Amino acid sequence: EYVRPPCVELPFFNNARKLSRKRKSLPGSICGNPRLPTASEACCPLPLTVGTKYAERNPIYDGERMTYATAEQRCLIIDGTLCDYDVIEISDNYKTGYHWTPGTCEIRVKINSDGYVAIVYDMQ
Numbered sequence: 001e002y003v004r005p006p007c008v009e010l011p012f013f014n015n016a017r018k019l020s021r022k023r024k025s026l027p028g029s030i031c032g033n034p035r036l037p038t039a040s041e042a043c044c045p046l047p048l049t050v051g052t053k054y055a056e057r058n059p060i061y062d063g064e065r066m067t068y069a070t071a072e073q074r075c076l077i078i079d080g081t082l083c084d085y086d087v088i089e090i091s092d093n094y095k096t097g098y099h100w101t102p103g104t105c106e107i108r109v110k111i112n113s114d115g116y117v118a119i120v121y122d123m124q
Helices: 068-077
Strands: 017-020 030-032 043-045 080-082 099-111 117-123
Touching: 030 099, 043 068, 068 080, 080 099
Parallel strands: none
Antiparallel strands: 017 030, 017 099, 043 080, 099 117
16 A cells, blocks of 8 residues: 655645546546656557547556656556546546646635635646
């Protein structure tokens, strides 16, 4: 089982990538730092086609998280590519969290009239 090492992560970083859940229709896409192992791969077969995109996983173990570069390599191994998928074909018995997509996003900040700060993810 993956145990994340204790560390401090900065909330703002460059080159953010979109992280999505198992189904595109589920709310909660976020921005991820491509240099950190924060999400899993989701690979679409090549060539990409128009229409519904079904992705598959190529993990070494259940719940594995990896960097964006590692996710790209895992997809190449199975002749696929990271994609903005509609759904990941995986059994409901597997743990799923967030998955890398090639989509970019921007991390913004909003401040309310009381001075409270919140992060806003702007998906491209």
